[in-house]
Amino acid sequence: MAGREFIVLPPRRWHEEMTGLAAVVGRLSRWRDIPFSLRYTGVSVICAVLNNMLLILLTAAGLDTLTAVLVNFAPMVIIGFVLQTSIAFEGALTPNAFLRYCGVMASNQPLWFGSLFLLCDIVKLPVAVAGPAATVGIFFWNYVATHWAMMGRVGSWRICGGKSVRHSEPLPGDDGRPPSVSRASGIEPNLRMANVALNAPRRIAFVCDAVMPWHKGGRETMLLQLSRRLCRPDQEVHIYTMNWWNGPKVIERDGVFYHAICGGHPLYKGERRSTEQAIRFSFGVFGLVFEPFDALHVDHIPFFPLYSARMVAWLKGKRLTATWHEVWGRKYWLKYMSGPAGMIGYLTEALSFMLPDAIVSDSQLTTKRLRDLGVRCPVETHPLGVDVEGIAAVPPGELESDVIYVGRLLGHKGVALLVRSVAAMKTIRPDIRVLIVGDGPEKARIKQLVSDLDLASNVTLLGQVEDTDRVHALMKSSKLLVLPSTREGFGLVVLEAHAAGLPVVTLRHEDNAAQELIREGVNGFLAMPEPDDLARKIEHALQTREQLRPLADIERYDWDFVARRLDRFLRGEAA
Incomplete structure (x- = not known):
């Protein structure tokens, strides 16, 4: 490094120099009318092309790959920072933003190689899938991190008239039309150019x-x-x-x-x-x-x-x-x-x-x-x-049961818990009949559990039923639906059971949203995720089912309204 002199510009001078360069870039084209997403993507593509061209020139000049990458980093960071700031983000050029941008760009290669390692060696994906997935991941990382570098924050942005605006900001235009719509014609410019019919x-x-x-x-x-x-x-x-x-x-x-x-x-x-x-x-x-x-x-x-x-x-x-x-x-x-x-x-x-x-x-x-x-x-x-009228029109099925479960056979669905609760109920209801409708990776385990607990005469695994009307018919020929799941995003089967006239027992669990559909003592009951408590609630529901009103709140759930x-x-x- 001997013989070379480095000049460190003060922040004010640095800002003036970089702003002057950005002004030159900004005058090269009328980029302000281009949507932000296209500006950002365009600048990213330009930087990627320039990066590869410079790498090729450096390696052709005799530098090894690692040295070429290191030498290439400085000019590409400056070029990328100026282009992104002046064209894509229209923000102020500050030393802090530049340092943040340098950090983001320096993280790309380690993150890409780390993503490949995780996807290939940990998740066991083939390279043909992991490579593109890692590249897409880096693109999103760059988008989010560049927002942070340029703006000092990461928020929820939307495209609006070629600018990025936050949801909390008022949208441009005072006539109710989106900014991309011409006030004179009311037609989006891109549709007008494509000659698309208004109707x-x-x-x-x-x-x-x-x-x-x-x-x-x-x-x-x-x-x-x-x-x-x-x-x-x-x-x-x-x-x-x-x-x-x-x-x-x-x-x-x-x-x-x-x-x-x-x-x-x-x-x-x-x-x-x-x-x-x-x-x-x-x-x-x-x-x-x-x-x-x-x-x-x-x-x-x-x-x-x-x-x-x-x-x-x-x-x-x-x-x-x-x-x-x-x-x-x-x-x-x-x-x-x-x-x-x-x-x-x-x-x-x-x-x-x-x-x-x-x-x-x-x-x-x-x-x-x-x-x-x-x-x-x-x-x-x-x-x-739920389709109340459609379910009401379905006649009861041929296979009667006391309890029915409908759903996939997955671990969090709790079918094993239901089987164990049936074993606990046999002492007071030896002839209880339980019908399990569905398929899934837990099927073999459930079959083995039924055999181990000597419940072959009480529990029937029907498998997958493709006809939705038949599923509803099987519900109508049962007395109670049990959903022993610890994790439900909604629990649509609960509404279907209510529409079929069945009360429902489901679990009281922090991840089970289906419990929102239950009014205890009105259309069903909630049980703890334990075999004995679930058995007690099932028995109580069967004994009091004539007093329950499964259809009490069903009018609130209409598909047309949804x-x-x-x-x-x-x-x-x-x-």
Whole structure:
């Protein structure tokens, strides 16, 4: 270093020099009319191209790769900082912002290699999946961290007239139209250029990896019921999912268009959701950048698609909304996936809270947890609905039972707890009949438990029933539904049982939102997650079932009302 002299500029002089350079860059093009997402993405692409070109030149000049990377760092940080500050963020050039930006850029390579290690060696994903996933992760890290570097904070931003504004700030324009709409014509400029007819129907895009009739569950039922009701002459509904039907990429069912954005892949690997499936589906979501839509709504499970949808929404200048069924948190993630994998899951969930512009939750429990965690975007609670008239029209089934369970056979669903409570009840009700409807990774274990406790004459495992009407018929030929789950985002099966005339016993547990649907002594009872207490509550419910009123509150849960609320929400109207 001998013979070289370094000059350290004072902060004021440093600011003047950098501001002058930014002014030159800013005059090169009329960038202020470009949406923020495109400005940020464009600057990132320019920096990536320049970075690679400079690396090639340095290595061609005889430098080894590591030296070339180190030498390349200084000019690229300065170029990136000036471009991002002057073009994308339109912020002030300060020494503190520059130092923060240097830290962000210096963290990229270690984070990328660390992500590859975790995804390949810990989560056991193939490199072909882990490599792109790590790259996408670094993109999001750069987006969030660059916001922090430039603005000194990270908030919830939305695209508005080419600028990034916080939700708490008033939106530009005083005539009620979005900033991107021309006041003279009332037509969005990009639609005017594309010569799109004014009477073209509004398009709602739902993103969900599991849909009926290929999958059964509460969220699948919710999407089916709401998508059908949102279809009308002036509005189309498009669902983007995996190719579960093994046919053409686009099919139509009951007026709803289903798009296969990637091949099908099993949702579960053993008892857990498949990480590979989630990543495959999230890559498919990027294809929506080529799809026309007016509203983009994503099911938050399994988190990764939210990240892809956020990028799509940024690039297309659209609002991103999401449905949130439950919040796991750090404690549950570390129980679900031990070690580093659990921490990755927890961080993935925690960061995903920042992505939507607005959230719909199924229950008060989920809404409270989202707000307690500091979610800054608007959160509305929309309880699910039930088809009361349709269930009422179904006749009772041929298979009678005292107790029925309907749902997947998963560990947290508590079916083993139900079987143990039946064993405890045999002393006072030896001929009790329990019907278990559903399938899942716990099936073999449940069968073995039934055999070990000598309950073959009391417990019947019916397996998966595809026909929804038959499920409701089996409910109507039973006396009581038991949902022994410790974790439910809503518990739609409780509403279906009530509509079928059945009282319900479920668990009193901090993660069970289904308990919100129970009025003890009116439409059911709550039990502690212990075999003896569950057995007592089941026996009490069977003895007093004639005095209970399962239909007491059912009129509050109407799918038509839920659909109207969601329609207003997707249009950005206040609840």
